Amino acid sequence: MQLFQSKFNKGSVWLVGAGPGDPGLLTLLAFESIKKADVIFYDALLNDHILSVAKPSAELIFVGKRGNKKSINQLEINKLLINEAKKNKRVLRLKGGDPFIFGRGGEEALSLKLNKIPYKIVPGATAGIAGLAYAGIPATHRDFNTSITFISAYGAGGEKPETIDWASFSKTSQLIVIYMGLERMKWVCNELIKRGRDKNENIAIISNATNKNQKILIGNLENFSKDFDQSTIDSPALLVIGKNV
Numbered sequence: 001m002q003l004f005q006s007k008f009n010k011g012s013v014w015l016v017g018a019g020p021g022d023p024g025l026l027t028l029l030a031f032e033s034i035k036k037a038d039v040i041f042y043d044a045l046l047n048d049h050i051l052s053v054a055k056p057s058a059e060l061i062f063v064g065k066r067g068n069k070k071s072i073n074q075l076e077i078n079k080l081l082i083n084e085a086k087k088n089k090r091v092l093r094l095k096g097g098d099p100f101i102f103g104r105g106g107e108e109a110l111s112l113k114l115n116k117i118p119y120k121i122v123p124g125a126t127a128g129i130a131g132l133a134y135a136g137i138p139a140t141h142r143d144f145n146t147s148i149t150f151i152s153a154y155g156a157g158g159e160k161p162e163t164i165d166w167a168s169f170s171k172t173s174q175l176i177v178i179y180m181g182l183e184r185m186k187w188v189c190n191e192l193i194k195r196g197r198d199k200n201e202n203i204a205i206i207s208n209a210t211n212k213n214q215k216i217l218i219g220n221l222e223n224f225s226k227d228f229d230q231s232t233i234d235s236p237a238l239l240v241i242g243k244n245v
């Protein structure tokens with residue numbers, strides 16, 4: 001039974017979000033596309049089980065970052081997607097979470113569009129929503145928040161982003177979810193406290209959200225701004241700050 005109309009045509013590229021880890025969170029479109037793809041370009045954050053549904057003849061190509069090894073750069077990935085589509089293959093670009101949330105999907109889509117390659121974006125469950133659910137933290141709760149803020153602690157070149165307006169966020173963001181923040185924990189906590197956030201406010205670290213090795217640590221901004229030992233928890237991890245925690 002075909003539940004949906006989208007068809008993964010030869011010569012096209014699908015940019016697909018695979019969710020944060022648990023294969024059960026794949027969408028039907030994501031599942032179909034993994035089964036049908038001729039070539040799959042995948043990232044480091046992907047749960048290995050997810051790739052096991054690919055057909056035996058599919059080429060699986062890792063294009064993520066691993067350890068300190070030099071990783072393939074974004075322009076090269078864009079070029080690979082275009083070249084493989086021109087060979088009339090079904091090309092799958094499979095990403096952790098949602099492709100358009102801190103996932104460079106926008107850059108890839110733009111490059112495909114400029115090169116007149118047909119493409120489709122398939123959204124996925126982003127870690128900042130699904131990960132909270134698996135940790136038992138409601139992303140919204142009527143008693144606590146009417147908004148959520150997603151922040152990336154890394155800028156495009158790996159720097160601490162200057163565009164984060166900590167003063168406004170401290171004041172107005174009821175629930176703050178920070179991606180790529182683990183290595184910058186002390187900086188994040190100190191900025192928030194410095195700009196007026198209550199130092200006793202709870203912060204949760206959700207590591208490997210939705211995976212079997214998911215781990216949750218809860219503290220407050222003051223504690224984690226001082227003596228946070230990063231070796232006690234693994235990447236990838238989200239930081240969640242707010243009363244909902």
Ligand code: SAH
Pocket residue numbers: 020021045095096097098099100101102103125126127128131178179180181206207208209210211236237238239
């Ligand atoms: N596109 C992805 C985010 C990529 S940025 C998404 O929508 O979820 C990478 C960051 O996402 C990590 O540093 C971490 O902060 C977060 N992340 C991704 N998967 C995660 C997981 N399973 N558990 C905790 N954090 C995760």
